[in-house]
Amino acid sequence: MSEQDISESPDIRFVGVSKWFGDVVAVDKIDLSVERGAFFSFLGPSGCGKTTSLRLIAGFDQPTEGDVFISGTSVVGIPSHKRPVNMVFQNYALFPHMNVADNIAYGLRQRNPKPPKQEIAKRVDETLELVRLSGFGKRKSWELSGGQQQRVALARALINHPTVLLLDEPLAALDRKLRREMQMELQTLQREVGITFILVTHDQEEALSMSDRICIMREGQIIQSGSPRELYDEPVNRYVADFVGKTNFFNGKVVTANKSSISINSESCAVLVGVKSKGAPTPKIGSNACVAVRPEMISISAADEKDNHADIVIKGHVKNRIFLGEHSEYLIVTEGFGDVLVLSPKTNESNRRIFAPGDHVSISWMPEAVLVLEDT
Amino acid sequence: MRLYSIAIYLFLYVPIFIIVLFSFNAGRHASELRGLSLQWYGKALANPFVVDAFVTSLVVALTVAILSTLMGTAAALALQRLKGTLRILFDGMIYISIMIPGIVIGIATLVALVTVFNFLNPLLASVWPEGVKPLKLNMGYATVIAAHTLFTMSLVIILVRARIAGMDRTLIEASTDLYATPWRTFYQITLPQIFPAILSGFLLSFTFSFDDFIISFFVAGANTTLPVYIFSSIRRGITPEVNAIGTMVLAVSLILLMAAQYLLHARTNR
Numbered sequence: 001m002s003e004q005d006i007s008e009s010p011d012i013r014f015v016g017v018s019k020w021f022g023d024v025v026a027v028d029k030i031d032l033s034v035e036r037g038a039f040f041s042f043l044g045p046s047g048c049g050k051t052t053s054l055r056l057i058a059g060f061d062q063p064t065e066g067d068v069f070i071s072g073t074s075v076v077g078i079p080s081h082k083r084p085v086n087m088v089f090q091n092y093a094l095f096p097h098m099n100v101a102d103n104i105a106y107g108l109r110q111r112n113p114k115p116p117k118q119e120i121a122k123r124v125d126e127t128l129e130l131v132r133l134s135g136f137g138k139r140k141s142w143e144l145s146g147g148q149q150q151r152v153a154l155a156r157a158l159i160n161h162p163t164v165l166l167l168d169e170p171l172a173a174l175d176r177k178l179r180r181e182m183q184m185e186l187q188t189l190q191r192e193v194g195i196t197f198i199l200v201t202h203d204q205e206e207a208l209s210m211s212d213r214i215c216i217m218r219e220g221q222i223i224q225s226g227s228p229r230e231l232y233d234e235p236v237n238r239y240v241a242d243f244v245g246k247t248n249f250f251n252g253k254v255v256t257a258n259k260s261s262i263s264i265n266s267e268s269c270a271v272l273v274g275v276k277s278k279g280a281p282t283p284k285i286g287s288n289a290c291v292a293v294r295p296e297m298i299s300i301s302a303a304d305e306k307d308n309h310a311d312i313v314i315k316g317h318v319k320n321r322i323f324l325g326e327h328s329e330y331l332i333v334t335e336g337f338g339d340v341l342v343l344s345p346k347t348n349e350s351n352r353r354i355f356a357p358g359d360h361v362s363i364s365w366m367p368e369a370v371l372v373l374e375d376t
Numbered sequence: 377m378r379l380y381s382i383a384i385y386l387f388l389y390v391p392i393f394i395i396v397l398f399s400f401n402a403g404r405h406a407s408e409l410r411g412l413s414l415q416w417y418g419k420a421l422a423n424p425f426v427v428d429a430f431v432t433s434l435v436v437a438l439t440v441a442i443l444s445t446l447m448g449t450a451a452a453l454a455l456q457r458l459k460g461t462l463r464i465l466f467d468g469m470i471y472i473s474i475m476i477p478g479i480v481i482g483i484a485t486l487v488a489l490v491t492v493f494n495f496l497n498p499l500l501a502s503v504w505p506e507g508v509k510p511l512k513l514n515m516g517y518a519t520v521i522a523a524h525t526l527f528t529m530s531l532v533i534i535l536v537r538a539r540i541a542g543m544d545r546t547l548i549e550a551s552t553d554l555y556a557t558p559w560r561t562f563y564q565i566t567l568p569q570i571f572p573a574i575l576s577g578f579l580l581s582f583t584f585s586f587d588d589f590i591i592s593f594f595v596a597g598a599n600t601t602l603p604v605y606i607f608s609s610i611r612r613g614i615t616p617e618v619n620a621i622g623t624m625v626l627a628v629s630l631i632l633l634m635a636a637q638y639l640l641h642a643r644t645n646r
């Protein structure tokens with residue numbers, strides 16, 4: 001890293017970072033950079049190395065290989081109490097022998113020189129207000145609800161104005177409704193304070209709705225990173241498509257592949273056509289691939305109707321319908337293509353019928369709307 | 377079932393109750409109750425041997441409790457970082473030192489100390505400056521304290537280790553994450569968290585040392601502790617005076633127990 005661009009350097013940068021625990025590799029040669037002021041998420045299944053990545057930033061673990069930079073400075077070997085980052089723990093880790101105000105003031109009290117008492121009290125009050133807990137200072141942490149404890153943990157970190165705030169599945173312990181609320185609050189808060197947030201989650205909905213950028217991990221490696229829209233529209237492989245949003249997959253072997261379209265011979269011998277995802281390599285002819293069809297890309301009609309534009313029409317019957325307000329979600333049992341998920345918007349058009357379980361239907365989609373992905 | 381448990385409690389507590397009751401006996405004999413009085417307490421407290429033994433016991437127990445709490449806590453904190461064979465080895469030694477019968481510890485310590493003293497004393501005398509009475513190592517406070525501490529330190533280690541194991545490790549990480557140096561993390565987070573175990577360790581060590589007869593009997597030398605005194609006076613027949621001493625020892629133990637309960641409750645009641 002050259003000297004002049006330190007002011008512009010990303011808040012966090014990983015260069016070839018690996019972390020081994022014995023002969024288990026938790027993080028495998030990761031390169032990554034997080035821009036200043038971003039809301040960044042690590043997304044991936046259990047055990048893929050998300051927490052480990054966060055702990056490498058916080059300084060609880062040191063990388064086996066590679067270099068970690070905070071604001072352009074290498075922090076390898078620097079212990080956690082000397083790093084300008086703070087963490088919100090999954091279980092909150094509030095100090096049980098201290099009240100809420102003392103918990104929040106903890107970081108300030110470790111400063112050398114220690115700020116004067118009135119200043120600490122003032123900052124604690126301000127921070128309590130920021131997380132909407134004014135007047136809770138004298139409470140014990142175990143007298144608070146889950147959501148309130150979560151906010152205390154947040155306040156305890158934010159009061160220090162860290163360069164980066166690390167959040168390890170901070171909402172996992174909350175119920176669904178509270179989680180939605182806290183997601184909104186976190187987003188608003190992040191914009192208000194302008195601190196870089198790095199969130200770890202295995203909940204794709206959470207990552208998609210909150211982050212500017214998401215990094216999808218598997219077995220210690222980054223599979224793809226990008227904005228939520230990029231990941232949704234241009235997944236590099238089946239793994240990402242499967243992880244981000246719901247998708248129907250049809251497996252087969254590539255028969256033709258050119259710039260504009262790729263066709264595969266599906267397991268039920270039908271030829272399916274789709275386009276290549278941006279950023280993904282063109283699959284080789286003869287290799288295993290799959291067609292990924294998002295449920296909202298599929299249209300559904302009564303079995304006797306004809307859709308002339310569609311490339312493929314598949315017959316089946318409705319197994320199940322879930323009403324989701326704006327949309328209806330159908331599970332269609334097809335001949336030769338297994339169970340297919342279809343998301344049908346509620347419209348006023350008279351030809352869009354509502355189908356009931358048992359109805360015979362046909363489903364179809366446009367080839368431009370579907371992606372052919374490597375089957376990994 | 378209920379009768380059975382009542383019988384057990386009776387069996388446990390009736391003898392103790394009888395000792396307490398008979399300590400208030402106005403009569404001369406331990407076996408018949410003739411009115412109530414405090415005369416035996418007066419007699420016991422006026423007996424210089426009893427008071428000496430009591431003071432010795434207190435000094436020994438207090439020193440043992442302090443030493444074993446300090447060393448046991450430090451050892452527990454260090455052992456928790458140990459891994460592999462070394463850890464198994466140390467764990468094994470700690471449990472063995474608790475399981476070894478008191479009489480074995482007593483005899484072994486006595487033999488070991490006598491051997492060492494017999495070897496060292498002539499040596500010391502030969503290097504001592506002329507005209508000054510040479511230092512002579514002997515059985516006494518130091519030996520009984522050392523022997524007790526060896527045993528009670530293991531108790532403290534086990535108690536504190538259990539507490540550390542049950543402690544939320546993320547609290548320590550949270551503290552360092554919030555800029556606390558390792559030392560500040562220790563006394564601001566770790567110490568308050570393991571304090572109940574340290575306190576129980578202290579009180580257990582105290583009561584163990586205060587009550588111990590076997591080890592003290594072998595290594596206390598001329599410094600008679602209270603249990604040793606009671607044993608020797610019983611050989612001259614059980615008097616109500618012994619009952620009074622026993623009741624006082626019981627009272628000390630109970631008060632300590634209640635104090636501990638209160639302190640622990642005040643801290644962990646949350």
Ligand SMILES: Nc1ncnc2c1ncn2[C@@H]1O[C@H](COP(=O)(O)OP(=O)(O)OP(=O)(O)O)[C@@H](O)[C@H]1O
Pocket residue numbers: 021024025026044045046047048049050051052053202
């Ligand atoms: N201290 C450790 N010692 C040994 N192995 C570890 C340690 N910490 C993590 N691992 C291993 O490293 C891998 C990644 O763990 P990590 O905790 O980063 O996963 P994660 O993505 O956070 O999973 P989760 O969503 O379940 O929290 C796992 O296989 C785990 O078993």
Ligand SMILES: [Mg+2]
Pocket residue numbers: 050051052
């Ligand atoms: Mg994790």
